[in-house]
């Protein structure tokens with residue numbers, strides 16, 4: 347028999363549009379490491395990597411669940427104690443909720459994917475902020491729906507431009523994504539803006555998808571539920587143990603569907619999709635009730651640590667000639683802007699920074715900003731002394747880069 351020609355097996359087209367720059371850029375960092383340079387990873391928002399510890403009572407709850415034999419499949423919507431705890435937490439935050447409208451998910455991420463899949467398909471639009479958390483654009487590309495990007499404005503503390511949101515609404519609009527507190531900008535939104543966004547969803551009858559994974563990490567204390575100002579507006583909220591409970595690897599999250607009966611079919615659709623993946627991580631879900639009902643003292647300490655790092659980040663980045671940065675009010679991200687010469691992109695700047703210094707940030711265009719605008723995202727979870735050293739390195743690199751050296 348003649349030898350068979352072996353060619354590469356093709357990948358489905360949809361993979362091309364599934365872009366998640368926060369992790370995609372790690373391939374570049376690995377090359378830099380292979381060349382012998384130490385890389386400082388400021389790309390992924392994982393507090394555990396930077397020495398923040400998962401609370402012991404949550405680790406014990408998962409251990410206990412495993413020892414007690416809770417290792418089988420769970421109900422696809424999740425175990426009742428977790429769903430009840432989520433419903434209670436929503437209600438405390440100002441969003442009336444019942445356990446039958448909660449689904450336990452593998453992180454906020456799976457909740458987002460389930461909801462978008464249940465809501466939108468080819469030819470449909472979903473309103474998404476720019477800059478955005480890139481999972482939204484990636485999932486919408488995968489399911490063939492379009493992103494209608496609305497502006498958030500660095501000159502106004504990265505608040506959404508509500509008039510722009512309104513101008514993008516068409517009969518094809520299926521949902522409005524709101525990330526408050528925000529990644530990548532670290533912004534929290536004003537009561538007026540939240541109310542206006544809720545009213546748009548209510549009037550135009552599409553769900554507001556409220557990504558509230560950072561709600562407990564605003565430096566001034568937890569922010570209230572987005573749905574609070576109008577609990578009858580169609581809102582689906584998402585969160586997890588990843589950030590505020592310092593357990594991102596557990597993939598323990600939830601979504602909760604607002605009380606409006608307009609959302610009943612969507613809830614049924616989400617549950618139907620959830621049946622297909624059987625359940626989320628079983629033992630980890632046993633930590634959800636202890637997290638939401640138990641001791642949260644770690645959060646106050648975490649918020650203090652974040653504020654200290656945010657202050658340092660803000661003052662040190664703004665001291666660099668050519669860089670401006672808006673003060674974050676939550677989470678562990680800042681979105682500075684470097685004034686780039688014509689023809690140079692944010693990716694050029696970030697990759698040159700990586701190759702020259704080993705400091706890994708993510709270019710703004712990975713979050714949907716214009717490559718020429720020069721935004722990049724910094725994760726400021728490292729200890730303050732380390733961060734100060736990193737900002738010295740960024741300052742020196744930027745001076746050289748903008749002077750045309752090393753480009």
Ligand SMILES: Cc1ncc(COP(=O)(O)O)c(C=O)c1O
Pocket residue numbers: 391452453454455456479525528529557559585586587588594599
């Ligand atoms: C805005 C936002 N939503 C969702 C997620 C995903 O979180 P989870 O670990 O709960 O899937 C992240 C993670 O960084 C995020 O920043």
